Amino acid sequence: xxxxxxxxxxxxxxxxxxxxxxxxxxxxxxxxxxxxxxxxxxxxxxxxxxxxxxxxxxxxxxxxxxxxxxxxxxxxxxxxxxxxxxxxxxxxxxxxxxxxxxxxxxxxxxxxxxxxxxxxxxxxxxxxxxxxxxxxxxxxxxxxxxxxxxxxxxxxxxxxxxxxxxxxxxxxxxxxxxxxxxxxxxxxxx
Amino acid sequence: xxxxxxxxxxxxxxxxxxxxxxxxxxxxxxxxxxxxxxxxxxxxxxxxxxxxxxxxxxxxxxxxxxxxxxxxxxxxxxxxxxxxxxxxxxxxxxxxxxxxxxxxxxxxxxxxxxxxxxxxxxxxxxxxxxxxxxxxxxxxxxxxxxxxxxxxxxxxxxxxxxxxxxxxxxxxxxxxxxxxxxxxxxxxxxxxxxxxxxxxxxxxxxxxxxxxxxxxxxxxxxxxxxxxxxxxxxxxxxxxxxxxxxxxxxxxxxxxxxxxxxxxxxxxxxxxxxxxxxxxxxxxxxx
Numbered sequence: 485x486x487x488x489x490x491x492x493x494x495x496x497x498x499x500x501x502x503x504x505x506x507x508x509x510x511x512x513x514x515x516x517x518x519x520x521x522x523x524x525x526x527x528x529x530x531x532x533x534x535x536x537x538x539x540x541x542x543x544x545x546x547x548x549x550x551x552x553x554x555x556x557x558x559x560x561x562x563x564x565x566x567x568x569x570x571x572x573x574x575x576x577x578x579x580x581x582x583x584x585x586x587x588x589x590x591x592x593x594x595x596x597x598x599x600x601x602x603x604x605x606x607x608x609x610x611x612x613x614x615x616x617x618x619x620x621x622x623x624x625x626x627x628x629x630x631x632x633x634x635x636x637x638x639x640x641x642x643x644x645x646x647x648x649x650x651x652x653x654x655x656x657x658x659x660x661x662x663x664x665x666x667x668x669x670x671x672x673x674x
Numbered sequence: 675x676x677x678x679x680x681x682x683x684x685x686x687x688x689x690x691x692x693x694x695x696x697x698x699x700x701x702x703x704x705x706x707x708x709x710x711x712x713x714x715x716x717x718x719x720x721x722x723x724x725x726x727x728x729x730x731x732x733x734x735x736x737x738x739x740x741x742x743x744x745x746x747x748x749x750x751x752x753x754x755x756x757x758x759x760x761x762x763x764x765x766x767x768x769x770x771x772x773x774x775x776x777x778x779x780x781x782x783x784x785x786x787x788x789x790x791x792x793x794x795x796x797x798x799x800x801x802x803x804x805x806x807x808x809x810x811x812x813x814x815x816x817x818x819x820x821x822x823x824x825x826x827x828x829x830x831x832x833x834x835x836x837x838x839x840x841x842x843x844x845x846x847x848x849x850x851x852x853x854x855x856x857x858x859x860x861x862x863x864x865x866x867x868x869x870x871x872x873x874x875x876x877x878x879x880x881x882x883x884x885x886x887x888x889x890x891x892x893x894x895x896x897x898x899x900x901x902x903x904x905x906x907x908x909x910x911x912x913x914x915x916x917x918x919x920x921x922x923x924x925x926x927x928x929x930x931x932x933x934x935x936x937x938x939x940x941x942x943x944x945x946x947x948x949x950x951x952x953x954x955x956x957x958x959x960x961x
Contacts, residue, residue, distance in 0.1 A: 493720035500727035507734040514741050516769050521758075529763035536760060550764040557771040560786045564778050567785075567844070575774055593777065608780075621780075621802040647802025653781035654851065 502584060513579040530554070569657055570597050585612040597660040599667065603627040606649060621647040779807070782851055790814070790821070796851050798858035800915075805858045810850075818843060828884045829853050830912075852913040859915030859947075860885040866949035874952065876902045886912060888948075894935065895956055901928040903936055907943060920944050 521529075530551050565571045572595035581588040587610040594603045606624040610617055624647045626640050636659075643652045758766075778784040785794040791814035798805045811822040818839050825831045831850070838846035864881055876891040886909035891902045903924050910918035922940040924932050942951050 490717060490720060493717070493724055496724050497720065497727060500724065500731055504727065504731050504734060507731065507738055511734065511738050511741060514738070514745070516766060518745055519766055521763050521766060525763060526767050529760040529767075533760040533764055550761060550768065554764055554768050554771065556787075557768060557775065561771055561774055561778075563787055563792070564775070564783075564785060568778075568781065568783055570778075570781060572774060572777065575770075575777060577773055591777070619804040621804075624802070648799075649780055649802065650782050650797065650799035650804070650855070654848075654855075657848075 506582060506584065510579070510582055513582070517578050569660065570653065571595050580607075586610070597656045598664040600656070600660045600663055601629045602656070604649075604652075606647070621649045623647075624649060626652065780804070782855075783847055791818075794847060796847065796854055798851075798855045800859045800862040803862070805862060808854055810847075812843075825850070825854070826857075826883070828882075829857065849913075856909075856911075856913045856915050857885060860888075860909055863915065863948040864888060867952060870949065871952045871956075874955075884912070886910075892952075894932075901925060901932055903932075903939065905939070905943065907948070915947070917944060 533551055572593060574592075574594045576592040578590045579587065580590055589608045589610075590605070591608060592603075592605050594601070596602065604624070604626055607622045609620045609622065611620075624644050626644055628636055628640055639655070639659075640652075642648075775784065775786075779795060779797050782797050782799075783794060784797070785792050788811070791812045793809060793811045795807050795809050797807045808824050808826075809822075810820060810825065813819045813821050820831075820835060820839070823831065829850070830853070834846060834850055834853070838849060864879055864885060867875070868879055871892075874892045874895060876893060878890070880889040881887060888907040888909075889905070891904050893902050901924050903922055905923075906919075906921045907917040908919040909915070920940045920943045922936040922943070924936050939951070942954075946954070
């Protein structure tokens with residue numbers, strides 16, 4: 485009889501711990517998503533962080549080197565943008581819903597691929613099932629600069645209809661290269 | 675005299691045995707008392723922990739509620755009266771860059787630089803659903819070489835590498851991505867079929883590891899189950915998720931109307947994804 489009371493308390497403890505974890509994540513997400521620091525502020529922070537650490541460590545190895553971590557990540561990002569030709573100019577993300585098994589985020593992305601610029605909005609649903617995490621895109625909306633081209637608008641509508649974000653980016657690179665080539669050719673003959 | 679006393683002490687119903695029994699009983703009672711005490715202490719600990727966590731949870735909840743309220747009042751940038759530390763700013767930026775790198779995963783090609791080269795991650799998806807990702811660890815010096823990868827063995831990786839890797843890495847990745855995405859799409863269709871239309875499928879779905887040959891029997895909904903259709907789908911183009919050759923047949927005893935339907939299905943499977951075709955059968959059956 486005592487064991488079942490213990491079990492009730494233990495279950496309650498587990499559920500409280502999960503709630504706390506989720507609330508903490510919610511708070512962090514919300515802080516992250518509603519804050520903005522400009523590039524100058526980032527640069528200043530990098531410099532002052534270096535100074536703070538130098539003062540504290542005085543020659544010893546710098547511990548969790550945030551600055552190095554940030555620079556490594558930024559190098560990876562700039563490599564990817566150069567390699568794929570896809571440059572993202574802004575990214576806005578908002579967590580709409582977060583439970584133990586389910587996260588829903590709204591994304592707004594703008595960028596360009598070669599000279600072609602685009603703006604995207606979509607919802608991302610992440611669900612934790614037994615073995616893995618499933619990621620599904622929905623409510624996809626795309627705005628493209630060369631919207632007058634009927635081929636492009638047909639392509640965009642079909643992508644939007646099926647939420648085919650991956651296909652959009654895969655086609656974007658080849659289309660943008662072709663578009664750029666055509667534009668240069670026209671300019672050449674002007 | 676001693677002998678008599680010895681006899682008394684060691685006789686089975688003697689004082690010694692009696693004392694032993696009393697001691698055993700007392701010991702048992704002690705153990706039980708100790709257990710009960712431990713149980714009580716455990717319960718008290720658990721109860722205290724629940725109270726502690728409840729307090730923590732309530733405080734956090736209040737913090738989140740206040741944060742939501744503040745954000746509603748000032749849409750956009752939340753003004754923090756305290757000046758954030760350099761560390762906080764850097765941590766914020768790190769999260770931002772990580773989020774941006776995750777977006778690259780959604781575009782199909784992501785990666786990170788390594789000491790010897792670069793490790794690419796190729797994602798696959800069917801419409802809005804993201805499927806498996808595959809990684810490719812490349813060395814870039816002295817020439818481009820594949821160090822490690824998780825590409826399945828039935829994808830012609832070596833062939834593609836031979837053709838494109840040295841001259842145009844971008845092209846190599848693009849063609850590889852086409853193969854992987856087409857395979858993922860074919861597999862997805864077969865999986866969806868088994869997941870949602872298993873009641874129409876007779877027996878098992880036969881397929882190869884590349885999922886470019888699919889053979890199975892199925893029943894048309896609302897029609898008698900005595901004349902199942904047999905379908906063979908061949909996907910000749912490994913970069914496509916639509917079959918190049920479809921054969922739908924039914925036994926010769928089947929009525930002509932079913933034979934006509936088989937021909938119609940055969941045509942449908944050439945243009946529409948498998949699971950979508952089956953969905954249209956169900957919808958047509960219901961109407």
